[in-house]
């Protein structure tokens with residue numbers, strides 16, 4: 001399965017590594033770990049993430065060549081697209097990537113389209129980092145601390161700190177090995193979960209005040225507006241983890257966070273605890289993701305957006 005990628009890496013020299021917009025722990029940790037692996041092999045990797053790395057992942061050993069904003073147009077021996085169910089998840093200008101080099105698609109979303117020359121899609125993997133670890137093993141890479149903490153953090157965050165249904169035995173086995181490479185779980189947990197600025201909690205207070213429940217309290221919905229960001233001097237990166245907080249409510253099966261982008265466009269994040277396939281629901285609106293964690297955007301006023309969501313969940 002990894003042979004083709006190993007050949008491409010061995011033959012090539014310049015590589016672009018990219019992942020989805022609004023990078024999460026897996027997108028960040030996976031791209032960073034692959035950079036350090038290629039660097040250790042004497043290659044010339046470069047990372048492109050459209051958006052800046054969120055503050056909670058700033059502790060990760062960051063490679064020197066990470067570009068944000070515009071795609072660094074050049075010729076590469078391969079373009080690695082990580083954690084992207086669809087190539088457009090890379091952001092504006094994604095069409096150019098296919099002309100910049102052969103695209104290697106490594107992903108674990110159930111809604112992945114095989115857009116690459118090589119496609120390694122494992123929906124049972126907890127994270128892209130788990131798939132990459134398998135690749136590194138077959139390449140006999142000497143695991144350094146910089147690689148290990150990026151891999152550990154990617155798995156730790158994509159499994160919701162080992163709480164979600166994608167938490168598998170492989171996730172623990174890999175993370176155990178990473179601790180033997182020097183990763184301290186308490187340090188990672190503190191950096192990810194206990195290192196938020198005060199403003200984030202002022203924002204969370206406003207968001208939780210909008211909480212409403214539907215379908216006999218099995219669906220919980222909260223909202224964040226541009227006005228709330230202004231009042232608390234925050235931005236969308238401070239909302240990371242909010243939808244998970246809503247999911248913590250007893251009896252709630254589906255948690256929904258509506259984030260106002262403009263007065264007529266909303267970003268929807270959904271999390272489910274049980275059997276509800278939120279990727280399927282988000283797919284109705286052109287989005288996607290995983291069974292228990294997915295997202296989409298919906299056009300319309302807040303009233304229209306809520307109506308369309310209620311319709312999707314068959315609520316009168």
Ligand SMILES: [Mn+2]
Nearest residue numbers: 026083128158
């Ligand atoms: Mn992921």
